[in-house]
Amino acid sequence: MLNIADYIPYVGILDVQIFKDTSSTAIEWVIAELLKHPRVMKLVHKELESLLGLHRMVEETDLSKLSYLKMVIMETMRIHPVAPLLIPHESIEDTTINGYFIRTNNAEEFYPGRFIGTNIDVQGHNFAFLLFGSGRRKCPRLQLGMTVVQLVVAQLVHCFSLELPEGMSPDDLDMTEKFGLTLPRANHLMAIPTYRLSALQ
Numbered sequence: 244m245l246n247i248a249d250y251i252p253y254v255g256i257l258d259v260q261i262f263k264d265t266s267s268t269a270i271e272w273v274i275a276e277l278l279k280h281p282r283v284m285k286l287v288h289k290e291l292e293s294l295l296g297l298h299r300m301v302e303e304t305d306l307s308k309l310s311y312l313k314m315v316i317m318e319t320m321r322i323h324p325v326a327p328l329l330i331p332h333e334s335i336e337d338t339t340i341n342g343y344f345i346r347t348n349n350a351e352e353f354y355p356g357r358f359i360g361t362n363i364d365v366q367g368h369n370f371a372f373l374l375f376g377s378g379r380r381k382c383p384r385l386q387l388g389m390t391v392v393q394l395v396v397a398q399l400v401h402c403f404s405l406e407l408p409e410g411m412s413p414d415d416l417d418m419t420e421k422f423g424l425t426l427p428r429a430n431h432l433m434a435i436p437t438y439r440l441s442a443l444q
Protein backbone atom coordinates (compact mmCIF):
# COMPACT_ATOMS: atom_id res chain seq x y z
CA MET A 244 0.00 0.00 0.00
CA LEU A 245 1.31 3.43 -0.93
CA ASN A 246 0.73 6.66 0.94
CA ILE A 247 0.73 9.13 -1.96
CA ALA A 248 1.92 12.01 0.21
CA ASP A 249 5.10 10.10 1.15
CA TYR A 250 5.77 9.25 -2.46
CA ILE A 251 6.49 12.63 -3.90
CA PRO A 252 10.29 12.60 -4.35
CA TYR A 253 10.76 16.03 -5.92
CA VAL A 254 8.88 17.74 -3.12
CA GLY A 255 10.81 15.82 -0.48
CA ILE A 256 14.19 16.85 -1.86
CA LEU A 257 13.48 20.59 -1.64
CA ASP A 258 13.07 21.31 2.03
CA VAL A 259 11.00 24.44 1.57
CA GLN A 260 7.71 24.46 3.44
CA ILE A 261 5.74 26.60 1.01
CA PHE A 262 6.89 24.40 -1.82
CA LYS A 263 5.91 21.21 -0.01
CA ASP A 264 2.54 22.55 1.11
CA THR A 265 1.39 23.83 -2.25
CA SER A 266 2.77 21.31 -4.71
CA SER A 267 2.21 18.14 -2.65
CA THR A 268 -1.35 19.25 -1.86
CA ALA A 269 -2.08 19.68 -5.58
CA ILE A 270 -0.43 16.36 -6.53
CA GLU A 271 -2.39 14.39 -3.93
CA TRP A 272 -5.69 15.90 -5.12
CA VAL A 273 -4.93 15.14 -8.77
CA ILE A 274 -4.24 11.47 -7.98
CA ALA A 275 -7.40 11.34 -5.82
CA GLU A 276 -9.55 12.75 -8.66
CA LEU A 277 -8.00 10.27 -11.10
CA LEU A 278 -8.81 7.37 -8.77
CA LYS A 279 -12.34 8.72 -8.37
CA HIS A 280 -12.77 9.02 -12.15
CA PRO A 281 -11.33 5.82 -13.75
CA ARG A 282 -12.49 6.98 -17.22
CA VAL A 283 -10.31 10.11 -16.91
CA MET A 284 -7.40 7.98 -15.60
CA LYS A 285 -7.72 5.82 -18.77
CA LEU A 286 -7.58 8.92 -20.99
CA VAL A 287 -4.44 10.15 -19.17
CA HIS A 288 -2.81 6.71 -19.60
CA LYS A 289 -3.78 6.75 -23.28
CA GLU A 290 -2.23 10.18 -23.83
CA LEU A 291 0.98 9.14 -22.04
CA GLU A 292 1.22 5.84 -23.91
CA SER A 293 0.57 7.32 -27.34
CA LEU A 294 3.20 10.03 -26.80
CA LEU A 295 5.86 8.08 -24.90
CA GLY A 296 5.10 4.37 -25.12
CA LEU A 297 5.93 2.26 -22.08
CA HIS A 298 9.72 2.06 -22.35
CA ARG A 299 10.88 5.29 -20.76
CA MET A 300 9.84 7.72 -18.03
CA VAL A 301 8.27 11.14 -18.63
CA GLU A 302 10.77 13.99 -18.76
CA GLU A 303 10.26 17.71 -18.26
CA THR A 304 10.56 18.34 -22.01
CA ASP A 305 7.53 16.06 -22.61
CA LEU A 306 5.18 18.14 -20.47
CA SER A 307 4.19 20.69 -23.13
CA LYS A 308 2.79 17.83 -25.26
CA LEU A 309 0.64 16.39 -22.45
CA SER A 310 -2.33 18.69 -22.99
CA TYR A 311 -5.04 16.42 -21.53
CA LEU A 312 -2.98 15.87 -18.38
CA LYS A 313 -2.66 19.64 -17.99
CA MET A 314 -6.44 20.02 -18.26
CA VAL A 315 -6.88 17.33 -15.58
CA ILE A 316 -4.49 19.23 -13.30
CA MET A 317 -6.22 22.57 -13.94
CA GLU A 318 -9.64 20.99 -13.33
CA THR A 319 -8.43 19.43 -10.07
CA MET A 320 -6.96 22.73 -8.89
CA ARG A 321 -10.17 24.53 -9.89
CA ILE A 322 -12.20 22.21 -7.64
CA HIS A 323 -9.59 22.00 -4.87
CA PRO A 324 -7.79 25.37 -4.98
CA VAL A 325 -4.43 25.00 -3.25
CA ALA A 326 -4.59 28.55 -1.90
CA PRO A 327 -8.32 28.79 -1.11
CA LEU A 328 -8.52 32.32 0.21
CA LEU A 329 -9.30 33.64 -3.27
CA ILE A 330 -13.01 32.97 -2.69
CA PRO A 331 -14.67 30.47 -5.08
CA HIS A 332 -18.00 31.36 -6.71
CA GLU A 333 -20.87 29.34 -8.14
CA SER A 334 -23.92 30.26 -10.23
CA ILE A 335 -27.23 29.18 -8.62
CA GLU A 336 -29.17 29.31 -11.93
CA ASP A 337 -28.48 29.24 -15.68
CA THR A 338 -27.74 32.80 -16.72
CA THR A 339 -26.22 34.86 -19.54
CA ILE A 340 -24.00 37.82 -18.72
CA ASN A 341 -22.57 39.97 -21.53
CA GLY A 342 -23.22 37.13 -23.97
CA TYR A 343 -21.47 34.50 -21.79
CA PHE A 344 -23.68 31.56 -20.86
CA ILE A 345 -23.07 30.42 -17.27
CA ARG A 346 -24.52 27.03 -16.44
CA THR A 347 -26.04 26.44 -13.04
CA ASN A 348 -24.48 24.23 -10.43
CA ASN A 349 -21.79 22.49 -12.48
CA ALA A 350 -18.97 24.08 -10.54
CA GLU A 351 -18.32 20.94 -8.52
CA GLU A 352 -18.47 18.50 -11.44
CA PHE A 353 -15.01 17.11 -12.34
CA TYR A 354 -14.86 17.63 -16.09
CA PRO A 355 -11.38 18.37 -17.55
CA GLY A 356 -12.92 18.66 -21.04
CA ARG A 357 -14.39 22.05 -20.05
CA PHE A 358 -11.04 23.63 -21.06
CA ILE A 359 -11.06 22.24 -24.62
CA GLY A 360 -11.25 25.06 -27.16
CA THR A 361 -10.79 27.79 -24.54
CA ASN A 362 -7.68 29.91 -24.07
CA ILE A 363 -7.93 29.58 -20.28
CA ASP A 364 -4.53 29.05 -18.66
CA VAL A 365 -3.03 29.40 -15.20
CA GLN A 366 -1.22 32.69 -15.84
CA GLY A 367 -3.85 34.89 -14.15
CA HIS A 368 -5.20 36.53 -17.32
CA ASN A 369 -8.61 34.86 -16.99
CA PHE A 370 -10.37 36.29 -13.98
CA ALA A 371 -12.70 33.26 -13.92
CA PHE A 372 -9.71 31.09 -13.08
CA LEU A 373 -7.08 32.47 -10.71
CA LEU A 374 -5.24 29.43 -9.34
CA PHE A 375 -2.08 31.42 -8.71
CA GLY A 376 -3.62 34.86 -8.21
CA SER A 377 -3.18 37.70 -10.69
CA GLY A 378 -1.27 40.92 -11.19
CA ARG A 379 1.84 42.03 -9.34
CA ARG A 380 1.20 39.90 -6.27
CA LYS A 381 0.47 36.68 -8.10
CA CYS A 382 2.48 33.60 -7.18
CA PRO A 383 6.12 34.24 -8.10
CA ARG A 384 6.78 30.50 -8.42
CA LEU A 385 3.85 29.65 -10.69
CA GLN A 386 6.10 28.05 -13.30
CA LEU A 387 7.98 25.96 -10.73
CA GLY A 388 4.74 24.87 -9.03
CA MET A 389 3.02 23.85 -12.28
CA THR A 390 6.09 22.05 -13.64
CA VAL A 391 6.56 20.00 -10.49
CA VAL A 392 2.88 19.08 -10.24
CA GLN A 393 2.73 18.07 -13.91
CA LEU A 394 5.98 16.10 -13.81
CA VAL A 395 5.28 14.20 -10.59
CA VAL A 396 1.69 13.34 -11.60
CA ALA A 397 2.80 12.33 -15.10
CA GLN A 398 5.55 10.07 -13.74
CA LEU A 399 3.37 8.48 -11.05
CA VAL A 400 0.53 7.76 -13.47
CA HIS A 401 2.79 6.66 -16.32
CA CYS A 402 4.95 4.34 -14.18
CA PHE A 403 2.17 2.82 -12.07
CA SER A 404 -1.37 1.57 -12.32
CA LEU A 405 -2.84 2.93 -9.11
CA GLU A 406 -5.74 1.07 -7.54
CA LEU A 407 -7.83 1.86 -4.50
CA PRO A 408 -7.41 -0.44 -1.47
CA GLU A 409 -9.34 -3.69 -1.82
CA GLY A 410 -13.08 -3.37 -1.49
CA MET A 411 -13.11 0.40 -1.96
CA SER A 412 -14.99 1.79 -4.96
CA PRO A 413 -14.33 5.25 -6.47
CA ASP A 414 -17.62 6.43 -4.94
CA ASP A 415 -16.33 5.50 -1.45
CA LEU A 416 -13.24 7.69 -1.78
CA ASP A 417 -13.19 10.32 0.96
CA MET A 418 -12.69 13.77 -0.61
CA THR A 419 -12.93 15.80 2.62
CA GLU A 420 -10.79 18.96 2.63
CA LYS A 421 -8.94 20.45 5.60
CA PHE A 422 -9.40 24.20 5.39
CA GLY A 423 -6.46 26.47 6.19
CA LEU A 424 -3.96 28.66 4.34
CA THR A 425 -3.72 25.75 1.94
CA LEU A 426 -6.44 23.19 1.28
CA PRO A 427 -5.01 19.65 1.67
CA ARG A 428 -6.95 16.41 1.94
CA ALA A 429 -8.23 15.83 5.47
CA ASN A 430 -6.98 12.22 5.24
CA HIS A 431 -4.05 11.06 3.18
CA LEU A 432 -4.78 9.13 0.03
CA MET A 433 -3.85 5.44 -0.03
CA ALA A 434 -3.37 3.53 -3.27
CA ILE A 435 -1.92 0.23 -4.45
CA PRO A 436 0.69 0.62 -7.21
CA THR A 437 1.59 -1.88 -9.96
CA TYR A 438 4.49 -1.16 -12.33
CA ARG A 439 3.44 -0.38 -15.90
CA LEU A 440 6.71 0.46 -17.64
CA SER A 441 8.33 -2.51 -19.36
CA ALA A 442 11.85 -1.35 -18.35
CA LEU A 443 10.87 -1.45 -14.66
CA GLN A 444 9.27 -4.89 -14.61
Ligand code: HEM
Binds near residue numbers: 389
Ligand atom coordinates in the same frame (compact mmCIF):
# COMPACT_ATOMS: atom_id res chain seq x y z
C1 HEM B 1 0.74 24.38 -7.12
C2 HEM B 1 1.53 25.24 -6.57
C3 HEM B 1 1.18 26.65 -6.13
C4 HEM B 1 -0.01 27.33 -6.11
C5 HEM B 1 -1.40 26.84 -6.56
C6 HEM B 1 0.26 28.66 -5.58
C7 HEM B 1 -0.71 29.65 -5.42
C8 HEM B 1 -0.45 30.91 -4.91
C9 HEM B 1 -1.45 31.96 -4.72
C10 HEM B 1 -2.93 31.84 -5.07
C11 HEM B 1 -0.83 33.02 -4.19
C12 HEM B 1 -1.50 34.37 -3.79
C13 HEM B 1 -1.49 35.32 -4.97
C14 HEM B 1 -2.24 36.60 -4.66
O1 HEM B 1 -2.25 37.02 -3.50
O2 HEM B 1 -2.83 37.15 -5.61
C15 HEM B 1 0.58 32.69 -4.04
C16 HEM B 1 1.54 33.54 -3.54
C17 HEM B 1 2.84 33.19 -3.31
N1 HEM B 1 3.45 31.98 -3.63
FE1 HEM B 1 2.56 30.41 -4.55
N2 HEM B 1 1.59 28.75 -5.29
C18 HEM B 1 2.19 27.56 -5.61
C19 HEM B 1 3.52 27.24 -5.50
C20 HEM B 1 4.47 28.05 -4.92
C21 HEM B 1 5.86 27.68 -4.72
C22 HEM B 1 6.43 26.34 -5.19
C23 HEM B 1 6.47 28.73 -4.11
C24 HEM B 1 7.90 28.90 -3.68
C25 HEM B 1 8.84 27.98 -3.78
C26 HEM B 1 5.47 29.78 -3.95
C27 HEM B 1 5.70 31.01 -3.38
C28 HEM B 1 4.75 32.02 -3.23
C29 HEM B 1 5.02 33.33 -2.62
C30 HEM B 1 6.36 33.79 -2.03
C31 HEM B 1 3.83 34.05 -2.66
C32 HEM B 1 3.57 35.48 -2.15
C33 HEM B 1 3.72 36.48 -3.29
C34 HEM B 1 3.43 37.92 -2.85
O3 HEM B 1 2.68 38.12 -1.89
O4 HEM B 1 3.93 38.84 -3.51
N3 HEM B 1 4.28 29.34 -4.45
N4 HEM B 1 0.78 31.40 -4.48
